Amino acid sequence: MKSDAPPIWTWKSRLRDAVLILALYLGEVGFCLSYKLYTARDCLNLGRLCVAERRGSGVMAAFLMPGSVIITDWHRSSEGKEFLSSIVRKNKRKFFGLIERPVLPPQVAADTACYKIFVSGKSSVGKTAMVAKLAGLEVPVVHHETTGIQTTTVYWPVKLRDTERAVIFKLQFWDCGEATLKKFDHILPACKEKADAILFLFSFTDRSSFDDLPNQISRVAEESEHIVKIVIGTKFDQYMHADVTERDLAEFQRTWRLPLLRMKSVNGPRLSDGQTLDGRAGLADVSHVLNGLAEHLWHQDQLMAGLVVPAIQAPKEDSLYL
Ligand SMILES: Nc1nc2c(ncn2[C@@H]2O[C@H](COP(=O)(O)OP(=O)(O)OP(=O)(O)O)[C@@H](O)[C@H]2O)c(=O)[nH]1
Numbered sequence: 001m002k003s004d005a006p007p008i009w010t011w012k013s014r015l016r017d018a019v020l021i022l023a024l025y026l027g028e029v030g031f032c033l034s035y036k037l038y039t040a041r042d043c044l045n046l047g048r049l050c051v052a053e054r055r056g057s058g059v060m061a062a063f064l065m066p067g068s069v070i071i072t073d074w075h076r077s078s079e080g081k082e083f084l085s086s087i088v089r090k091n092k093r094k095f096f097g098l099i100e101r102p103v104l105p106p107q108v109a110a111d112t113a114c115y116k117i118f119v120s121g122k123s124s125v126g127k128t129a130m131v132a133k134l135a136g137l138e139v140p141v142v143h144h145e146t147t148g149i150q151t152t153t154v155y156w157p158v159k160l161r162d163t164e165r166a167v168i169f170k171l172q173f174w175d176c177g178e179a180t181l182k183k184f185d186h187i188l189p190a191c192k193e194k195a196d197a198i199l200f201l202f203s204f205t206d207r208s209s210f211d212d213l214p215n216q217i218s219r220v221a222e223e224s225e226h227i228v229k230i231v232i233g234t235k236f237d238q239y240m241h242a243d244v245t246e247r248d249l250a251e252f253q254r255t256w257r258l259p260l261l262r263m264k265s266v267n268g269p270r271l272s273d274g275q276t277l278d279g280r281a282g283l284a285d286v287s288h289v290l291n292g293l294a295e296h297l298w299h300q301d302q303l304m305a306g307l308v309v310p311a312i313q314a315p316k317e318d319s320l321y322l
């Protein structure tokens, strides 16, 4: 039977359909390809972002070269000594009450920057001893477990490298006995609340405290983005009996990319009365730690304010604060 209706399949329509199918097929392939490329690029970017995030604000931190933010030996200059006289008088460290603070002559006025610092580490690693040494207090020779939280304020004047401005750092250390921390669940959140820095302590004479660092960092630094994280090796004066080698430290820094400081928390020389600790000598022993801390705190503030970009560098041998 013949029909007047135009045939459904003509060579023209077949050609058109073939072209259409080919175009669709190519388009599909193109779409798939571009989709795959897009997702691959995205994954790459995501990976980069994650790495930057982890390095810049998460567990891994930006690594600063000592002296890149502040002038490290400024406290030895005549101008620095003038500022230092606000925290040392007649070679004695000054101690400040709750509503007191260092007083400077009007012509050398400086801003004060306040920070909360949580000191973390296994029992007897030297947390209380370190804070005492930084504050110019008598370092306890025997270990007495810290019960509860002990806060100590330390003032430290620094000169910023870029603006040449002097700033007084008010560092409030939160030291908590490890036993208390484990016993009461509310202590760790209280110590971490609004903290600007966490110091992870290990002892050079206690290998287990060093091996425990990764565990400690991930436990304590959890959800602590934008907080400065610094590792401090204590009992460095006992170097001859060290259980942790320089190689271990280099390996650790390669993996974790965290700043590392060394601390000798032992009482320094005393003044002529044979009793009072020599404040200037005590500060000279700890200036590298106070400078390192101040430098990272200031840099973190600048990062948060978007004034600088994260400086991710590989730690170098000479980039250790000694
Ligand atoms: N030689 C030397 N001894 C240190 C140093 N740091 C701490 N110590 C000694 O190690 C012991 C324990 O130090 P603490 O500071 O009390 O330990 P902690 O970490 O506060 O311990 P908990 O409060 O129990 O968590 C004390 O006898 C200190 O004198 C150091 O740098 N050098």
Ligand SMILES: [Mg+2]
Residues within 6 Å of the ligand: 127, 128, 129, 144, 145, 146, 175, 176, 177
């Ligand atoms: Mg203690």
